[in-house]
Amino acid sequence: MSLSEPTEVPGKPLxxxxxxxxxxTTGPMIRAWLESGHLVTAVVIYRQKLPHxxxxxxxxxxxxxxxxRLLRRRAIPIVKPSAPLDWAKLSxxxxxxxxxxxxxxxxxxxxxxxxxxxxxxxxLNFHPALLPHYRGPQPLHWLAIHDAWRxxxxxxxxxxxxxxxxxxxxxQAAMADLPKPAGxxxxxxxxxxxxxxREVIPRYCAGxxxxxxxxxxxxxxxxxxxxxxxxxxxxxxxxxxxxxxxxRKRPGVTISIFGxxxxxxxxxxxxxxxxxxxxxxxxxxVEFDLADCxxxxxxxxxxxxxxxxxxxxxxxxxxxxxxLPIRLGPFASTGAKAD
Numbered sequence: 001m002s003l004s005e006p007t008e009v010p011g012k013p014l015x016x017x018x019x020x021x022x023x024x025t026t027g028p029m030i031r032a033w034l035e036s037g038h039l040v041t042a043v044v045i046y047r048q049k050l051p052h053x054x055x056x057x058x059x060x061x062x063x064x065x066x067x068x069r070l071l072r073r074r075a076i077p078i079v080k081p082s083a084p085l086d087w088a089k090l091s092x093x094x095x096x097x098x099x100x101x102x103x104x105x106x107x108x109x110x111x112x113x114x115x116x117x118x119x120x121x122x123x124l125n126f127h128p129a130l131l132p133h134y135r136g137p138q139p140l141h142w143l144a145i146h147d148a149w150r151x152x153x154x155x156x157x158x159x160x161x162x163x164x165x166x167x168x169x170x171x172q173a174a175m176a177d178l179p180k181p182a183g184x185x186x187x188x189x190x191x192x193x194x195x196x197x198r199e200v201i202p203r204y205c206a207g208x209x210x211x212x213x214x215x216x217x218x219x220x221x222x223x224x225x226x227x228x229x230x231x232x233x234x235x236x237x238x239x240x241x242x243x244x245x246x247x248r249k250r251p252g253v254t255i256s257i258f259g260x261x262x263x264x265x266x267x268x269x270x271x272x273x274x275x276x277x278x279x280x281x282x283x284x285x286v287e288f289d290l291a292d293c294x295x296x297x298x299x300x301x302x303x304x305x306x307x308x309x310x311x312x313x314x315x316x317x318x319x320x321x322x323x324l325p326i327r328l329g330p331f332a333s334t335g336a337k338a339d
Contacts, residue, residue: 231290
């Protein structure tokens with residue numbers, strides 16, 4: 001679906017406040033809301049340093065292209081509260097324009113009741129996994145480590161409460177509902193956020209969608225401290241590619257060659273079937289066997305980081321999204337869909 005397609009807004013347009021990190025992931029989401037005829041009274045970011053046009057020209061241009069020009073053209077303020085965050089002051093600032101709904105993603109701060117109560121239509125959060133599974137700050141990393149995309153990969157829209165990721169579920173987009181698992185979780189995430197922002201949140205605010213409590217039970221918590229991932233011979237190509245796509249910061253994904261840990265950047269190519277030769281290392285790459293093939297991987301060097309950055313440019317400059325199937329209803333514990 002293109003964001004330029006016209007959408008009818010029944011009745012009075014909704015006014016939203018977005019609590020986000022401004023990046024390629026969230027740009028299409030905010031744009032989808034605006035271009036569907038609704039309003040944004042503020043975008044709240046916290047401890048995010050926006051790129052400078054001279055120091056980081058490509059990142060700056062990507063943000064300008066994806067969302068900042070649109071915010072500026074519509075005179076939408078970007079609110080940057082100082083640390084420590086003064087919630088009372090922020091509440092007073094946001095309440096002045098009588099917003100209807102709060103929408104959060106990646107804000108990494110628990111939004112208290114004193115803020116949530118100024119939104120009469122509710123406060124909603126996006127979580128990049130199928131709740132109640134993989135609650136916590138790093139669900140994408142643990143989904144990759146556990147190779148759990150088919151079972152629990154997706155995006156959940158849920159009501160915010162005092163507990164992290166514990167609120168009633170409004171809707172979910174599941175990677176398993178696609179014809180095949182999405183090869184790029186970041187692209188799937190962009191599509192899911194934009195689809196639900198445009199198609200689901202207005203219906204929720206209108207009272208057309210009922211949120212369902214999350215089922216009781218013990219579920220894996222995706223904590224922030226995950227171990228270094230060292231390549232194992234039983235790994236498959238798809239598993240390693242997913243790990244390297246998600247786990248980029250230290251400790252990262254490494255392979256042991258001659259007793260030395262070599263950090264991997266991303267796949268450079270497939271050489272052929274596994275042939276039993278030991279892993280070898282060159283200036284910018286390493287070659288090794290996996291369970292299903294022998295691959296060449298780029299080492300994490302300054303040069304290869306630039307190559308990886310260039311590979312990701314199309315995603316940074318996206319202005320459209322693919323409409324995904326959305327699940328509505330009490331499906332979290334049973335797998336049933338109620339559309």
